[in-house]
Amino acid sequence: MALLRGVVSGPPERSRRRIEELRALLAAGDAGWKPVAADELDAVAGYARWAPAYDAPGNALIDAEQPIVHALLDRTAPGRALDAACGTGRHAAHLAAAGHRVAGVDTSPEMLAMARRRLPDADLREGSLESLPFPDASFDLAVCALALAHLPTLDGAIGELARVLRPGGRLVLSDVHPAFVAVVDGQARFAGGFVRNHVHLASAYLAGARRAGLEVLDCLEPLMRPEDARGEPLHAFAPEAAMDALVGLPYLLIWDLASRSPSPLAGEEAEGRRGGRSD
Numbered sequence: 001m002a003l004l005r006g007v008v009s010g011p012p013e014r015s016r017r018r019i020e021e022l023r024a025l026l027a028a029g030d031a032g033w034k035p036v037a038a039d040e041l042d043a044v045a046g047y048a049r050w051a052p053a054y055d056a057p058g059n060a061l062i063d064a065e066q067p068i069v070h071a072l073l074d075r076t077a078p079g080r081a082l083d084a085a086c087g088t089g090r091h092a093a094h095l096a097a098a099g100h101r102v103a104g105v106d107t108s109p110e111m112l113a114m115a116r117r118r119l120p121d122a123d124l125r126e127g128s129l130e131s132l133p134f135p136d137a138s139f140d141l142a143v144c145a146l147a148l149a150h151l152p153t154l155d156g157a158i159g160e161l162a163r164v165l166r167p168g169g170r171l172v173l174s175d176v177h178p179a180f181v182a183v184v185d186g187q188a189r190f191a192g193g194f195v196r197n198h199v200h201l202a203s204a205y206l207a208g209a210r211r212a213g214l215e216v217l218d219c220l221e222p223l224m225r226p227e228d229a230r231g232e233p234l235h236a237f238a239p240e241a242a243m244d245a246l247v248g249l250p251y252l253l254i255w256d257l258a259s260r261s262p263s264p265l266a267g268e269e270a271e272g273r274r275g276g277r278s279d
């Protein structure tokens, strides 16, 4: 990838250095290559293992995501807020500090236990994104961070998130960018294992949002920076190639969505004007 990126537009010296680095790596034999030993675990088993270390500093994806998501969440006045797939309560804690009445839900009892220690007064429940344990229109604001990519399909969860928002409520979604997952195997890695991230293209989020009656207010695609690339497995044995290959790739996909307010033409009047057709 480092060779490909810049093969036309980059300086020839850069390609020469990449080839030298590859030669050195091949010449070093087994000493130059350390396979990434990682077992695939499902989300419940994976996060059970990851929970104690999840909040440790040094997670580049979180460091890149958090300021952007917090800035989006801060656009909504305090009210009732849901952190869906809350994990250890990273965003729930920010919402509570901003004055929201906070609820959270997650499938991992171990992640929830950490969240409960952090937020003893929040309403934190075990449950799934595909079947949220809350009534319709319960929240003014919801966030679902770094979790939808774990699901094989998006529609059920996006529909559920839309269902629990009041009309006019806001929804912020963040995920590892599908290009990052597809191109550099961007899995959710922790010591000794990983939980799979699926590739959901932006068009799939858009279709899910449209079907759920959500309006897109904004879509952000921050790129990988040098400080993000340093934690990637490739960097350990080919640091310069890692930088050339990774820096500038789409890293995160972040959506700011709103549940449509009831139309002034809602109900029978709108039905009449459409001539009774459903579309």
Ligand SMILES: C[S@@+](CC[C@H](N)C(=O)[O-])C[C@H]1O[C@@H](n2cnc3c(N)ncnc32)[C@H](O)[C@@H]1O
Binding pocket: 043, 044, 047, 084, 085, 086, 087, 088, 089, 090, 091, 105, 106, 107, 108, 111, 127, 128, 129, 130, 144, 145, 146, 147, 150, 151, 188
């Ligand atoms: C990478 S962590 C993100 C946690 C938190 N949102 C954050 O950003 O710090 C992914 C979380 O999604 C949860 N999760 C995965 N699949 C889920 C599902 N189907 N329903 C609810 N939570 C799920 C995991 O247990 C885990 O806590």
